[in-house]
Amino acid sequence: MREAIELKEYHAHAWNEPIIMEMGHKGERGFIIPKLEGEIEKATDDATHYIPKKILRKKMPKLPELSQPHVLRHYLRLSQQTLGMALNIDIGMGTCTMKYSPIINEELIKLPQLTDIHPYQDEITVQGILEIMYEFATIIKEISGMDEFTFQPGGGAHGIYTNASIIRKYHEVNRELGKRNEIITTLFSHPADAACPATAGFKIITLYPDPETGLPDIEALKSAVSNRTAGLMITNPEDTGIFNHMIDEFVAVIHEAGGLCSYDQANSNALFGIARAKEAGFDVCHFNIHKAFSSPHGCMGPACGVVGVKRELAEFLPIPVIIFDGSKYHLDYDRPNSIGKVRQFLGNVETIVRAYAWVLGMGAEGLMKVSETSVINTNYLIKKMLTIPGVIMAYPKQKIRLDQVRFSLEKLKEDTGVGTDDVSRRIVDFGVQEYFTSHHPWVVPEPFLPEPCETYSKNDIDYWVAVIRHICKEAYENPVLVKTAPHNQSISKINEKHLNDPKKWAMTWRAYIRKTRGKMKNNRNS
Amino acid sequence: MSKSEKFIHPYIPNSVPEIREEMLKEIGVNSVEELLTTIPKKLRFAKSLNLPKYSLTEDKLRRHIEKIFSKNKTCKDYLNFLGAGCWQHIVPVVVDEIISRAEFLTAYASNTYSDLGKWQAFFEFQSMMGELLEMDVVSPPIFDWGSAASFAIRMASRLTGRKEVLISKTIGPERFLTIKTFCKGLVSSIEIKMLDYDPDNGLIDLYDLKRKISTKTAAVYFENPSYLGLIESQGEEISKITHNSGAECIVGVDPISLGLLKPPVEYGADVACGEIQSLGIHMNYGGGVGGFIASNDDAKYVTEYPLHLVSITETKRKGEFGFGYCTFDRTLYMAREKGKDFTGTFVGLWTIAAAVYLALMGPKGIMEIGDVIIKKSHYAAKLLSEIKGIRVPFSPHFFKEFVVNFDETNKSVHQVNKMLLDHGIFGGKDISSEFSDLGKSALYCVTEVHSNEEILELVNVLEGVIK
Numbered sequence: 001m002r003e004a005i006e007l008k009e010y011h012a013h014a015w016n017e018p019i020i021m022e023m024g025h026k027g028e029r030g031f032i033i034p035k036l037e038g039e040i041e042k043a044t045d046d047a048t049h050y051i052p053k054k055i056l057r058k059k060m061p062k063l064p065e066l067s068q069p070h071v072l073r074h075y076l077r078l079s080q081q082t083l084g085m086a087l088n089i090d091i092g093m094g095t096c097t098m099k100y101s102p103i104i105n106e107e108l109i110k111l112p113q114l115t116d117i118h119p120y121q122d123e124i125t126v127q128g129i130l131e132i133m134y135e136f137a138t139i140i141k142e143i144s145g146m147d148e149f150t151f152q153p154g155g156g157a158h159g160i161y162t163n164a165s166i167i168r169k170y171h172e173v174n175r176e177l178g179k180r181n182e183i184i185t186t187l188f189s190h191p192a193d194a195a196c197p198a199t200a201g202f203k204i205i206t207l208y209p210d211p212e213t214g215l216p217d218i219e220a221l222k223s224a225v226s227n228r229t230a231g232l233m234i235t236n237p238e239d240t241g242i243f244n245h246m247i248d249e250f251v252a253v254i255h256e257a258g259g260l261c262s263y264d265q266a267n268s269n270a271l272f273g274i275a276r277a278k279e280a281g282f283d284v285c286h287f288n289i290h291k292a293f294s295s296p297h298g299c300m301g302p303a304c305g306v307v308g309v310k311r312e313l314a315e316f317l318p319i320p321v322i323i324f325d326g327s328k329y330h331l332d333y334d335r336p337n338s339i340g341k342v343r344q345f346l347g348n349v350e351t352i353v354r355a356y357a358w359v360l361g362m363g364a365e366g367l368m369k370v371s372e373t374s375v376i377n378t379n380y381l382i383k384k385m386l387t388i389p390g391v392i393m394a395y396p397k398q399k400i401r402l403d404q405v406r407f408s409l410e411k412l413k414e415d416t417g418v419g420t421d422d423v424s425r426r427i428v429d430f431g432v433q434e435y436f437t438s439h440h441p442w443v444v445p446e447p448f449l450p451e452p453c454e455t456y457s458k459n460d461i462d463y464w465v466a467v468i469r470h471i472c473k474e475a476y477e478n479p480v481l482v483k484t485a486p487h488n489q490s491i492s493k494i495n496e497k498h499l500n501d502p503k504k505w506a507m508t509w510r511a512y513i514r515k516t517r518g519k520m521k522n523n524r525n526s
Numbered sequence: 527m528s529k530s531e532k533f534i535h536p537y538i539p540n541s542v543p544e545i546r547e548e549m550l551k552e553i554g555v556n557s558v559e560e561l562l563t564t565i566p567k568k569l570r571f572a573k574s575l576n577l578p579k580y581s582l583t584e585d586k587l588r589r590h591i592e593k594i595f596s597k598n599k600t601c602k603d604y605l606n607f608l609g610a611g612c613w614q615h616i617v618p619v620v621v622d623e624i625i626s627r628a629e630f631l632t633a634y635a636s637n638t639y640s641d642l643g644k645w646q647a648f649f650e651f652q653s654m655m656g657e658l659l660e661m662d663v664v665s666p667p668i669f670d671w672g673s674a675a676s677f678a679i680r681m682a683s684r685l686t687g688r689k690e691v692l693i694s695k696t697i698g699p700e701r702f703l704t705i706k707t708f709c710k711g712l713v714s715s716i717e718i719k720m721l722d723y724d725p726d727n728g729l730i731d732l733y734d735l736k737r738k739i740s741t742k743t744a745a746v747y748f749e750n751p752s753y754l755g756l757i758e759s760q761g762e763e764i765s766k767i768t769h770n771s772g773a774e775c776i777v778g779v780d781p782i783s784l785g786l787l788k789p790p791v792e793y794g795a796d797v798a799c800g801e802i803q804s805l806g807i808h809m810n811y812g813g814g815v816g817g818f819i820a821s822n823d824d825a826k827y828v829t830e831y832p833l834h835l836v837s838i839t840e841t842k843r844k845g846e847f848g849f850g851y852c853t854f855d856r857t858l859y860m861a862r863e864k865g866k867d868f869t870g871t872f873v874g875l876w877t878i879a880a881a882v883y884l885a886l887m888g889p890k891g892i893m894e895i896g897d898v899i900i901k902k903s904h905y906a907a908k909l910l911s912e913i914k915g916i917r918v919p920f921s922p923h924f925f926k927e928f929v930v931n932f933d934e935t936n937k938s939v940h941q942v943n944k945m946l947l948d949h950g951i952f953g954g955k956d957i958s959s960e961f962s963d964l965g966k967s968a969l970y971c972v973t974e975v976h977s978n979e980e981i982l983e984l985v986n987v988l989e990g991v992i993k
Contacts, residue, residue, distance in 0.1 A: 055793070056788065063657055071620060093635065122943070143575065155872065206862070273571060299875055301875065343670045456539070491642055495840050507649075
């Protein structure tokens with residue numbers, strides 16, 4: 001018998017907040033700049049003296065004019081209309097690992113010893129931050145089995161791009177760059193594993209999943225490799241939660257053909273202390289610090305796609321690399337075969353401080369518990385979800401999933417016309433963050449991809465399942481209700497056509513005014 | 527039950543043994559090990575992670591990190607004149623208050639309904655930057671200025687079908703290295719040619735530009751103010767020459783200068799890009815950066831952006847706004863390797879920080895801060911240039927940063943900076959090897975944070991150390 005779970009009566013904040021461009025009043029101001037001291041005022045000319053006339057700005061920028069409490073009020077209201085992970089059962093976002101970001105770590109990154117240090121300070125004055133970065137590298141070396149790391153990439157895709165650049169450099173140094181021009185990936189690896197090597201100049205070959213197992217076929221891989229193969233860029237477990245048990249053989253096929261293997265470890269939450277890049281034979285890998293390592297997602301960053309390589313490839317890492325001489329930490333720029341840089345400075349350092357603190361706050365024992373719980377939660381979720389009419393699991397023969405699981409609402413859609421986008425839009429009416437459907441193309445029809453990481457309790461999972469169950473029931477009984485969702489959100493269903501119509505889209509208020517001139521109603525109040 | 531099995535972590539509700547057991551039972555297995563059989567034994571990590579076994583409590587963790595952090599000397603402990611792409615500016619407390627909100631801090635990739643506030647803040651960032659830049663399309667910022675410039679150059683290459691870019695030698699060296707990475711392909715790369723600058727005033731050598739530009743040129747890229755702080759006044763001539771060759775004119779800016787300086791579009795730029803760290807974001811040892819791209823609202827450009835673009839749209843209810851990604855089909859999320867380059871997690875929280883900053887500053891604030899910075903930096907430069915042995919070669923047109931030359935002293939910049947350090951001062955960035963033709967030079971940065979007293983202190987100490 002299922003216990004009945006009562007769903008919350010929820011309504012999102014609906015402040016109907018105007019766009020800031022139409023707020024405030026002429027003359028108001030939100031901040032005072034420190035005035036020039038008299039000595040400086042006296043000793044300097046008017047600013048126009050220092051600026052050639054033809055480049056002096058003539059028109060004041062049309063920024064809004066608001067007092068400080070009104071700026072605060074506006075953005076507090078906007079924050080209230082944002083359903084952060086900390087506020088909800090955020091298990092719908094597969095591949096994103098929406099885990100708890102410890103508050104203590106937020107306190108630590110606000111210390112002036114991080115916020116107020118400059119990247120070009122003398123090494124001797126930044127030994128503390130270098131120590132943390134170096135020590136975190138030591139930790140992640142152990143977690144992955146790789147030998148050297150860089151923190152420069154500002155996100156997962158950026159990390160994958162860095163890996164593609166390292167592969168490119170490796171073949172360049174071996175004088176095979178023009179010849180080895182193909183990267184092999186799989187459909188259930190993140191699309192960045194295709195797009196980033198393509199940006200680096202490679203041709204992409206995508207292996208499709210076997211319809212039965214959901215895994216790429218090793219025979220297909222064997223026929224795809226050749227002396228043109230530069231490398232493999234692959235996720236494991238893939239974006240289905242299915243672990244490719246032959247991954248070491250995939251790696252061996254590529255190595256035999258002379259390519260390198262790059263491991264996209266975005267889905268690493270179930271692997272702490274359980275499986276590593278090294279044992280599978282990978283040459284390079286990347287982790288998303290803003291996912292499995294708890295740095296908050298921050299409304300899409302700042303993030304870090306930390307990249308690790310085997311010793312033989314360390315010479316290609318972006319400069320500088322942090323080294324330790326036994327007493328002091330240094331920035332090593334003297335790496336002639338480095339790929340150069342993928343961004344300025346050393347990366348989003350605050351994410352590394354958080355990750356370091358998070359690992360210490362877990363301990364080896366805690367990390368193991370993270371992964372075990374992730375696996376238990378996922379398989380428990382599967383068990384519960386499969387009792388919902390209309391929900392099926394993709395590739396059902398693969399009974400065990402690790403960190404996430406791909407479901408399909410194909411049956412629900414056939415029966416009721418309600419598809420996965422509709423359900424995702426409806427789920428937010430219950431105070432639960434929308435779910436991630438899946439990357440395209442949808443070889444699994446009407447997909448969705450929850451990831452119930454270790455943050456979520458059994459009750460959380462039960463509640464989430466109850467919401468999906470309720471919506472699926474609604475789909476059978478009152479499909480229009482779901483298709484017209486959301487109903488309890490800050491706003492109602494948007495016109496998506498405008499987003500692709502050059503006459504209607506508007507990326508700025510000035511463009512919006514221009515395109516809607518005459519039709520504007522400016523009668524909102526703040 | 528072993529000690530480890532009994533271990534309950536405050537971040538992991540289901541680490542309670544009874545709940546674990548109950549869940550495993552529901553799954554129909556006896557142990558988590560049974561589930562992990564999905565990973566073959568040979569791929570399992572056979573040992574335990576060689577890390578501290580037990581977790582640090584909150585209090586111990588804080589003490590541990592604070593102790594390591596105490597080895598850092600901050601720009602509050604020391605007097606700082608470093609800039610070079612990461613600048614010390616005032617961060618209004620309201621900015622930190624807003625981006626510390628758990629709602630913003632912990633949200634991620636959801637759509638406009640449940641994350642309306644995030645989307646609106648992004649749109650407002652784009653709108654306010656649009657006013658500063660006088661451009662109708664602005665992207666939320668990606669990793670940093672260097673990667674934004676790289677993407678802008680790649681856009682230009684696709685737009686023109688050409689594979690060459692001309693870049694001013696006064697570009698930031700780290701940005702240049704980033705662009706170099708992004709321009710590289712396998713057999714066919716975007717070829718980079720460097721534009722000389724006039725040794726007298728540091729501005730782009732137009733003769734060299736005319737000599738190097740051709741029908742192969744996809745874009746001309748320069749920065750204004752340049753890495754050396756110089757205000758490029760020949761924007762109109764440069765864009766004219768660029769357009770005559772059918773190339774795109776791309777200009778990189780530090781937006782905090784735009785209260786005083788003309789936006790690039792007014793001197794003919796097709797695409798602008800730049801750094802947002804100056805807009806209310808802490809330096810974070812270089813972690814506070816983010817780079818935007820902007821252009822006019824022409825579908826030809828819009829559909830070439832690799833980055834997300836947030837568009838406003840209407841909803842079913844009258845008078846209500848919603849948001850969504852404009853032409854999402856062009857991104858890797860829909861088109862994989864056929865998409866425009868790549869995008870991904872960017873710097874959403876910094877986007878919100880910059881929006882709050884611009885809203886607080888308003889038109890007056892942004893003009894005043896430019897005014898204060900230009901005066902303070904010129905004041906400092908003037909006093910430094912009066913020191914015997916020190917020259918400030920490129921006066922009078924610079925903003926915030928300026929080159930200080932030590933050729934006429936018997937010390938290298940490295941030596942000078944070491945001595946300044948002993949006096950609690952971070953001297954300007956040593957550019958003696960980056961810009962070897964400028965001799966023994968450093969790039970000094972003076973902003974609204976520097977007081978008269980601090981500038982005088984620098985002058986006094988410098989006078990002493992170069993003797």
